[in-house]
């Protein structure tokens with residue numbers, strides 16, 4: 678029987694499963710190389726941890742590993758129901774809260790090594806976590822798409838640790854009772870981007886789609902709906918998506934250092950974002966909180982034909 682020790686948490690409603698022990702040996706190279714090794718040699722492990730019957734399409738996994746940089750509290754590789762994430766905002770907040778819960782870190786400033794680069798993270802006495810994300814930027818402004826059933830809409834292509842298409846002029850109601858329509862529209866956006874060969878830098882696929890609208894909360898600046906790569910939607914305001922959004926706002930002169938952007942999610946939870954400029958680069962910080970929901974040992978029984986998880990049904 679293979680045993681994998683995990684700690685589950687949620688960040689603003691979006692779940693993270695941190696693999697504390699029992700993970701594959703990915704060697705000691707840079708995290709980006711270890712991610713490739715994970716993908717090529719141990720992908721069934723990813724599926725076993727996050728997919729049904731142990732997980733769900735919304736679950737993001739976080740494999741803790743030895744960092745290369747001695748001043749990092751841990752290395753971490755994020756993964757989901759269909760693949761891997763360079764960075765994950767809600768997941769990083771979940772990892773920091775989990776390390777605090779385990780007593781591995783104390784309140785204060787720390788660093789996490791990810792395949793997208795090292796990110797600074799502060800665990801506050803209140804339990805809130807602030808992640809200083811990777812440099813974020815807009816790649817393309819006002820990209821126009823013609824969508825069957827939705828007509829013409831435009832959006833920005835931006836990087837916030839993952840690639841995003843961010844759209845404000847969709848005309849849809851961002852309500853929890855309108856999820857089917859939001860999923861349908863965002864899937865169609867993703868398919869259209871793919872069909873038209875519209876990508877991020879280096880031909881990277883745009884696999885996260887964010888719709889924006891005025892907030893429902895009085896303390897928020899905007900509400901969003903974010904389609905994740907595997908067909909689920911982010912319950913949190915999406916840390917990397919909020920970073921990408923902030924980069925676009927800064928590029929448009931609508932936001933800057935010293936200001937706070939309050940991003941409401943589709944379920945009404947909130948992240949606060951700020952940005953600083955470093956030699957012309959936009960460095961967003963995301964503040965949120967996570968709560969540990971379970972400590973568990975996953976069991977992979979060699980007799981179980983579904984021990985490595987079920988393939989998710991959704992595809993773009």
Ligand code: PYC
Pocket residue numbers: 691737764765766767768839905911913914915916917918
């Ligand atoms: O918070 O960055 C994020 C994220 C990406 C996918 C799900 N959550």
